[in-house]
Amino acid sequence: MTSTEKITFARQNELPRLPVPSLEDSCKKFLISVEPFQTPEQHQQTKQIVDRFLQNEGPQMQSDLLKYAETQKSFIEEFWDESYLLGNESVVLNLNPFFILEDEPDPERGTQLRRAANLTLASLCFIHDLRQEILEPDLFRGTPLDMYQYNRLFGLARIPTAHGCKQRLFPDSRHIVVMRKGQFYWFEAIDNNHQPLFSETELIATFRAIFRDADQVASQKDGHATLGVLSTEKRRTWYSLRSELENEAQNRRNLNMIDSALFVLCLDDHSPTDVTDLTNNVLCGTYQLEDGKQVGTCLNRWYDKLQIIVCKTGEAGVNFEHSSADGHTVLRFVGDIYTELILQFARSINPNTKSLFRAKTSPYARSLANRNKTHPVNESMMTDVQARTTPKRLEWVLDSSMLQSIQHAEMRLSDLICQNxxxxxxxxxxxxxxxxxxxxxxxxxxxxxxxxxxxxxxxxxxxxxxxxxxxxxxxxxxxxxxxxxxxxxxxxxxxxxxxxxxxxxxxxxxxxxxxxxxxxxxxxxxQGFDRHLYSLFALWRKQHASEGQSVPELFEDHGYQTLNxxxxxxxxxxxxxxxxxxxxxxxxxxxxxxxxxxxxxxxxxxxxxxxxxxxxxxxxxxxxxxxxxxxxxxxxxxxxxxxxxxxxxxxxxxxxxxxxxxxxxxxxxxxxxxxxxxxYGTSGYSFYGDGAEADSESDDYIEYNPRESVGKMVFVSEYE
Incomplete structure (x- = not known):
């Protein structure tokens, strides 16, 4: 492979389309699968309904689906996306899965700040290789796998609407958002060529500055608003509250800054006592009251984006927004960044150990800019970059009504945690x-x-x-x-x-x-039957629901309802x-x-x-x-x-x-x-993942302005 060869998506055109199974085969498999849950009388009734379906509306629905499939990259994609995006339930405990990583291979590098820096830096390197299309493509026994989901993993946000959710993609995003004690901070993390703008030491200094500022805000007498809990509300409630927030221009800029981030890094002020506590923390955050007020890590989350979570004692995990990617995609990401941590440890033993990624530190990183005598960087550009890499806290304009809504959202989230x-x-x-x-x-x-x-x-x-x-x-x-x-x-x-x-x-x-x-x-x-039958019904509903026609009998049958x-x-x-x-x-x-x-x-x-x-x-x-x-x-x-x-x-x-x-x-x-x-460990969650995918030409494509100044700058002491 040459240094400029693009390989990540090179085999996408080789991939076949998902086949539409035979209607008779799917109905036969459905009957076999539903029989264990039915009495003989119930099963006989379901068989009769299936027979009528095959003789009446079924063939026309199959014909419609076959025609539809000819116009789509995947016949299930639109309908499966809708199944994840159009629901009204909170995504916490109902949709977002979680991964907990193994411990840092080098215990000395397992402190919270250092591990957060290592995971962030490895993630930025992954993003660089992905965007430069030099990330190795996924294969299964030599067969290429679809790589499209990786385009939806970073810089993507789930946005509530009046009728479910939509996705917004920010393909040029270059910043990350950091959460600490419910406060939001952002800083630019990669340059125009997607190269990391930080060394590990510089990231640690940046996170330390965020710690100091967040701790100071949290200690204020009047307390502080923790807006992250709003993302845990039911979708229509969250849409209404978000619309109110966006009436203020400052809040609108803040929300755009969160939405457009590459990912959210949650730095928790919590040391898990056992696997129960750890699992709960990464799944839904901890429930902890002080003087009747919630102070748990459940306040330190934003569930509409990919979140990397690092505990006070260095344990780390990922909680991911499930409509955009399934487990296999996120597993590749976390597997690669963990591998990079192992290679970092190996380099401390043998400096010749190679990195998994091909990303190099940006020449505009503070650690390199002053050393580069051969190719000095543009000073005005350097000044601008340093301003954008300094962390800034997002400050909100909130009235008493919104503060009360935040309190009520926290109560409902706490109820959810206690119920699971x-x-x-x-x-x-x-x-x-x-x-x-x-x-x-x-x-x-x-x-x-x-x-x-x-x-x-x-x-x-x-x-x-x-x-x-x-x-x-x-x-x-x-x-x-x-x-x-x-x-x-x-x-x-x-x-x-x-x-x-x-x-x-x-x-x-x-x-x-x-x-x-x-x-x-x-x-x-x-050659399964579930996605096929679901698509038949979803397409029928799309074509005929407004006409007031009765739902095909099969999809209202006790057997179909039971199986699902x-x-x-x-x-x-x-x-x-x-x-x-x-x-x-x-x-x-x-x-x-x-x-x-x-x-x-x-x-x-x-x-x-x-x-x-x-x-x-x-x-x-x-x-x-x-x-x-x-x-x-x-x-x-x-x-x-x-x-x-x-x-x-x-x-x-x-x-x-x-x-x-x-x-x-x-x-x-x-x-x-x-x-x-x-x-044992308290928590909860849902996994089988599939998501929504709008093409870049769609209305959901958002241009990213890397020079937008949002938030209050946080002082960073001299980089070590």
């Missing part, structure tokens, strides 16, 4: 290695664990959602994997049958996992850079479950509106140990080597208690250790 809970199971008994060594798909294995735990506790199966990535297609997002199928039901019934043999339990588990893997492959290949009341909303997302990821439940009586599968560990984050979440995770843990013993007992009987070991499918000599190779450092763990593997 989130716990984390960090299961260390085994992980991917054990699962694959015994011939199971890791994702399918964990999905069956969730099903077995729920069925054991409640005595029934419930509609379950897992997203499959469809980024092998142009503008691809996700398709639904419907976990509960006839083979799933056979397994959970056999597993909970006290008279079932070990072999029958393993046979039905294997059949269920194979079936789930096939469903996953079909969904990723664009997702009780177990699940997602498998993660790589070694992540410790935890999670989201809230999508229905009042449901769970939101995010999980990460590692070689020797499983991390499962579950949230609900107080549905015994802790007990559910305990059930998952008990199942994981029980199925491990079942697998080992069966394998021992057939492959006994000596009293304490057996030979697995890969030919490894394994410990009979753990199923791990005997040389593994964790092979000696006791599989009966139960609660030692669990740590």
């Amino acid at each position: 809970e989130c716990f984390v199971l960090e299961f260390k008994g085994y992980g991917k290695r054990f699962i694959t060594n015994h011939g199971f798909s890791p994702d399918a294995f964990v999905q069956m664990a969730l099903q077995a735990a729920y069925y054991s506790l409640y005595g029934r199966a419930v509609p379950t959602y897992e997203p499959a990535m469809t980024k092998a297609f142009l503008r691809g997002r996700t398709e639904t994997i419907r976990t509960v199928q006839p083979h799933t039901m056979q397994f959970v019934k056999t597993w909970t049958d006290p008279n079932a043999t070990i072999q029958s339990k393993l046979d039905t588990l294997r059949e269920a996992c194979v079936g789930h893997a096939k469903l996953s492959k079909a969904a990723a290949s664009g 009341h997702v009780v177990l909303s699940t997602s498998n997302c993660g790589n070694p850079s992540l410790r935890i990821f999670g989201f809230g439940p999508v229905v009042q009586d449901g769970f939101g479950i995010g999980y990460i599968i590692r070689d020797h560990k499983l991390t499962i984050c579950a949230s609900s509106k107080h549905l015994q979440t802790k007990r559910f995770l305990s059930g998952v843990e008990q199942y994981l140990y029980a199925i491990q013993r079942t697998i080992i007992d069966a394998f021992k009987a057939a492959n006994i080597h000596q009293e304490q070991t057996y030979i697995d499918l890969a030919g490894n000599e394994c410990d009979v208690r753990t199923g791990l190779p005997i040389r593994s450092s964790v092979a000696s763990q006791d599989p009966n250790q139960s609660s030692k593997g669990v740590s």
